[in-house]
Amino acid sequence: MEEKKFNQIGVSFKGSGSYVPDQILTNQKISKKVDTSDEWIKSRTGISERRISSLGDNVTDMGYKAALNAIEKANWDVNTIDLIVLATSTPHDLFGSAPSIQAKLGASNAVAFDLTAACSGFLFALITASQFLKGGNFKRAVVIGADQLSSFVDWNDRRSCILFGDGAGALAIEATNEFDNFIGFNMRTDGERGSFLNLPFKNDRDSIIDNIDFLRGGFSPIQMNGQEVYKFAVKEVPIILKKLLKETNYSSERVDWLVLHQANQRILDSVGDKLKIPREKILSNLEKYGNTSAGTIPLMIDEAIKNNKIKQNDIIATSGFGAGLSWGAALIKWG
Structure with missing residues (x-):
């Protein structure tokens, strides 16, 4: 068939x-x-x-x-x-x-x-x-x-x-x-800096029988170098967003909403300033939910739609960033 x-x-x-x-x-x-x-x-x-x-x-x-x-x-x-x-x-x-x-x-x-x-x-x-x-x-x-x-x-x-x-x-x-309406995207990874943010394997040793050992499954708590992650985000996120806007022939003035991974309000404000996007266009619900990892961007978009902020044909610049270290950007038109 x-x-x-x-x-x-x-x-x-x-x-x-x-x-x-x-x-x-x-x-x-x-x-x-x-x-x-x-x-x-x-x-x-x-x-x-x-x-x-x-x-x-x-x-x-x-x-x-x-x-x-x-x-x-x-x-x-x-x-x-x-x-x-x-x-x-x-x-x-x-x-x-x-x-x-x-x-x-x-x-x-x-x-x-x-x-x-x-x-x-x-x-x-x-x-x-x-x-x-x-x-x-x-x-x-x-x-x-x-x-x-x-x-x-x-x-x-x-x-x-x-x-x-x-x-x-x-x-x-x-x-x-x-x-x-998926206008463009960019993605990056830098494993050399991956140790800045981890949810590591526990590495608990155990034995099956005789001399046959193994590592028992399980994970340690989240480990983070907050200062390094902050420096990474405020440097790399504006760069990848500027590159994307240039590649798609969009100016920052044409962006209706900036929707970033909700990690830290100072990161959101810094990225917006570097892109010359006014604060009123930077969407944030970090105050209520904190960092929900993969949940932050769609949670923010849905809330903004329910609150009649994001409307049909609005241009949204978005970026996710974090462990890996990994980061990316996308430019979309809603609808």
């Missing part, structure tokens, strides 16, 4: 969705656990509170709820979805959580897989899915970013525990032969 090939050249954005757990961990509550304060955290990060998964939450459920929301916004029949890509570094199943989301959605015709790139994950997944659609074999895709970093935080480390939260977001994208 001959494989079906669609005649398509571009990608359109049809719907967005998000989900965050109910539990709210404020700066004041963290201050009862470690030596810090609301003023200290806000002044250095911009974060006031973050969401923490309850015992009943996991990445599969969070991703499913965000995806279902996006599918409903797109008004799609789940049987018409061809591809599901889940960006996560904290899967509910280390073998992959995307297939479980596919099953919960009932999207039996979709191929589903996980993509791991930490805080760059959603952007990398969106780029990956868009290339599948432009290739002509798939028509509809759901791209999900979901992470449950609370499970991997050292809650006694005041340098890192203040930063992270849990959440998920999703976009429904569709191939089209009429236009292309």
Whole structure:
């Protein structure tokens, strides 16, 4: 049987969705656990509170709820979805959580897989899915970013525990032969600097029998050199965004919204200043959710759409950056 090939050249954005757990961990509550304060955290990060998964939450459920929301916004029949890509570094199943989301959605015709790139994950997944659609074999895709970093935080480390939260977001994208709203992208990796941000394997040695040893599975808490990650982000993100704007013949004045990975408010402001993008065009919900890794960008886009900020045909410049070290940028038109 001959494989079906669609005649398509571009990608359109049809719907967005998000989900965050109910539990709210404020700066004041963290201050009862470690030596810090609301003023200290806000002044250095911009974060006031973050969401923490309850015992009943996991990445599969969070991703499913965000995806279902996006599918409903797109008004799609789940049987018409061809591809599901889940960006996560904290899967509910280390073998992959995307297939479980596919099953919960009932999207039996979709191929589903996980993509791991930490805080760059959603952007990398969106780029990956868009290339599948432009290739002509798939028509509809759901791209999900979901992470449950609370499970991997050292809650006694005041340098890192203040930063992270849990959440998920999703976009429904569709191939089209009429236009292309995925205007352009760039991606970078520098493994030489990868030690600045890790969720490392524990390396706990054990023995099976006699002289046959092995390493028992498991991971240590998140380890981060915050100063180096900050310097990396404020240097590299403006460079890759400027390069992308130049390559696509867009000026920063034509950008309606700057949607960056929500890591630190000072990073967001610094990148915007270097691109000469005014503060009112820099979208931020960091204060409420903290750093949700792969969840931040789609969570921010969905919130901005619900709040009637992002509208049809708005130009969005976006960048994800983090562990790897990896970073990327994309320029899209909503709709």
